[in-house]
Amino acid sequence: MEDGDPSRQTLTLARKFGEPRSVRIDAILPFAPDALATALAQAADELDASAVFAAGTERGNEVMARLAARMDLPFAANCIAAAPGDPVEVTRLRWGGSLLEEARLHSPRPLITVAPHTVAADDGSVPPEVDLHHPHDRDLTVRVSDHVEPSSAGVSLAAAKVIVSGGRGVGSKEGFAIIEELAALLGAAVGCSRAVTSAGWRPHTDQVGQTGTKVAPEVYIACGISGATQHMAGLKGAKRIVAINSDPQAPLMLNADYTVTGDLKEIVPAISAEIRKRR
Structure with a gap:
């Protein structure tokens, strides 16, 4: 169909x-x-x-x-x-x-x-x-009457080969600046967890999960996301998952291919800096 x-x-x-x-x-x-x-x-x-x-x-x-x-x-x-x-x-x-x-x-x-x-x-x-x-x-009677374009430009979640996603651990709406910076360097889309959209930090169009967008990127980089069941349901198509979290026992950390334990507010900017250095 x-x-x-x-x-x-x-x-x-x-x-x-x-x-x-x-x-x-x-x-x-x-x-x-x-x-x-x-x-x-x-x-x-x-x-x-x-x-x-x-x-x-x-x-x-x-x-x-x-x-x-x-x-x-x-x-x-x-x-x-x-x-x-x-x-x-x-x-x-x-x-x-x-x-x-x-x-x-x-x-x-x-x-x-x-x-x-x-x-x-x-x-x-x-x-x-x-x-x-x-x-x-x-x-x-029930039909699509209009299409509203997403407020954010750039790569769409559904088509993205790389996604950099942030969760409650990012801390605030302003905290997503480092997530956006890394995504821009990688040519990636920006995603988020349901907790983030519920807090009003990102629009629902950025949400990954069962009640958001189901994705299948080559690489999914999760920053400060614990890994609730509904979020993991949206990642089943991801080829590789990289998790950054201060809690090594977080569900997403236990299910990721690669993990980094620590403060994402230090780790994410360090990754961005290293990418710039190598270019």
């Missing part, structure tokens, strides 16, 4: 259930989840689809939840594995990714979303697209 890696990962599981057909998430513009759900239901009936899959993104899960309500069928979200059968056996992420649940889905037409960055991407041919019916006006 979507461009990029999440849709390719979705195809990996979908091909186990037969030869797939596709519907783009932007097939109806502006984005209208009810209209897409109705179109998917019609397409699934016309094609006699054995299952319906989507990427487990915010929009993918929203459309599939509405589809499940319309079809009165169970819906398994954020799966990392699915095996066809009667019933279908699925493994899915629960509690922000802190545990895996194995479940059986009893349904004549399984509805499944695939958790991003958890399944190897499919490298096969792109499935042919389905021709959709024109949406009815009643299905356009």
Whole structure:
């Protein structure tokens, strides 16, 4: 349903259930989840689809939840594995990714979303697209009416190869100056924890985690972040995690690839200074 890696990962599981057909998430513009759900239901009936899959993104899960309500069928979200059968056996992420649940889905037409960055991407041919019916006006009541650009310029969290993120340990809104400085030197995006947005130090668009943006950078540098479950859920796609914290027993320190124990207000400027020196 979507461009990029999440849709390719979705195809990996979908091909186990037969030869797939596709519907783009932007097939109806502006984005209208009810209209897409109705179109998917019609397409699934016309094609006699054995299952319906989507990427487990915010929009993918929203459309599939509405589809499940319309079809009165169970819906398994954020799966990392699915095996066809009667019933279908699925493994899915629960509690922000802190545990895996194995479940059986009893349904004549399984509805499944695939958790991003958890399944190897499919490298096969792109499935042919389905021709959709024109949406009815009643299905356009809920739709995107406007886009508000993020207040901060620079690299977006979702696309960033490197992210420098700050948590409560940064201390204040002004304390993010050293985080921004290091990010600028690395060509990185600036991220933060939920505690930071709750304190009003950074906008919600900078938040990494289950209730923020799920990221998959090559390197994630966490400064003063303890590593709550909901934050760790947003990092599962990160290739390498570097944690800087005064508490060596903080959850993120215990799960990081590289750690630096100490005062971030000394360590981060020292890293920036060393980068400048080497240029």
